[in-house]
Amino acid sequence: MFGVTLAGLSMLDPAVMNHPEVMHAVLAATLIGSHAPDFDSVVRLRGEAAYIRHHRGLTHSLPAPAVWAPLIGLPVAWLFGAMAHGWIVVLWSFIAVSFHIGLDLFNAYGVQCLRPFSKKWWHLDVLCLFDPYMFLLHAAAALVWLFGGLSPGPMFASVYGITIVYLIWRTIESKRIIKKLRRSYGTQGSITLIPSLIGRSWQFVAETDTAYITGTVRRGSVTQEAELSKTKPETYSTITKATMSTDGVRAFLHFAEFVHVQVNEKLDGYEVTWSDVRFWHNNSMPFSAAVTLDRDLNVQSDQLGWNKKSWEAPHI
Incomplete structure (x- = not known):
């Protein structure tokens, strides 16, 4: 959708407006550019651990737009016979890729947008993966353009102006809620938010010195749902440490922020579950790595991923 509306925005340029071949090339470039950073999803073929480790990494990095832009723009400009205005096609490819990465930054899942200088995951916790209001706004404008x-x-300048104002408003709202939570719990630790799909409530995790506090904020009212004690790495049990060499747990720790470990004893061994409290929802933590050990602490099986349907909350 954003690929289409960015192409519409490019019509502000007379070189695009007055040359159909340039317009078609820009449309193709913005459609491809809007998807390009997620081409890294191909690593899922190597398993969930590889996907968690690499998705939203190098293809979303700081130099990525400058690399993607000519890779997309120049071949597309040549294909549509628009090489005389090739730099315009490259520019809009750059804008499309940058806009994709920028929107991922506003999401709670996060993005490693400062690689190669930093492998830290950055996330502003402002938008769901799918924002219905932005989608409807851009879809309506695209239909008006079509007819x-x-x-x-x-028209699209106005649409993107509204989009920017909306993003600023959502960012201010999230900062206001974080301040409210800091006052409520008296903590200077990390606080993460995940908005609901409709945007009327926010799920939160607040980190204190000894615990992770989870709950929701709805219409200014804070509702605490659970409090999980923190376990420091230096206090991990021998059973827990025996799982840390598995590929799934290593990938999990590469991504997770609020780590909670649970050890369950079974008849023939142990099950160790690593969960990221950041994605707590309805008394469960759907993103986890589970490892089964025998009595001698040998790994029998391990599993990493999301224990929820893609359309279920949290929408990240």
Whole structure:
């Protein structure tokens, strides 16, 4: 959707507006560029651990837009016979890739957008993976363009102006809620938020010196749901440490922020579950790594991933 509306925005440029071949090339480039960073999803073929470790990494990094732009823009410009305006096609490829990475930054899942200088996961916790309001706004504008209702350049300039205002408002709202939670729990530790799909409530995890506090904020009211004690790495049991060499747990620790470990004894061994409290929802932690050990602490099996349907909350 954003690939289409970015192409509409490019119609502000007379070189695009007055040359159909340039317009078609820009549309193709923005559609491809809007998807390009997620081409790293191909690593899922190597397993969930590889996907967790590499998705939203190098293809979303700081130099990525500058690399993607000519890789997409130049071949597309040549294909559509628009090489005389190739730099315009490259520019809009760059904008499309940058906009994709920027929107991922607003999501709670996060993105390693400062690689290669930092492997830290950055996330602003402002938007769901799918925001219905932005989608409807851009879809409506795209339909108006399709049926020739308004001049596309000014119309999409207004649409993106509204989008920017919306993002600023959501960011201010999230900061306001974080301040409220800091006052409520008297903590200077990390606080993460995940908005609901409709945006009327926020799920939170607040870190204190000894615990992770989870709950929701709805209409200014804070509701605490659970409090989980923190376990420091230096206090991990021998059973827990025996799972840390598995590929799944290593990938999990590469990504997770609020780590909670649970050890369950079984008849023939142990089950160790590593969960990220950041994605707590309805008394469960759907993102986890589970490892089964025998009595001699040999790994029997391990599993990593999301224990929820893609359309179920949290929407990250």
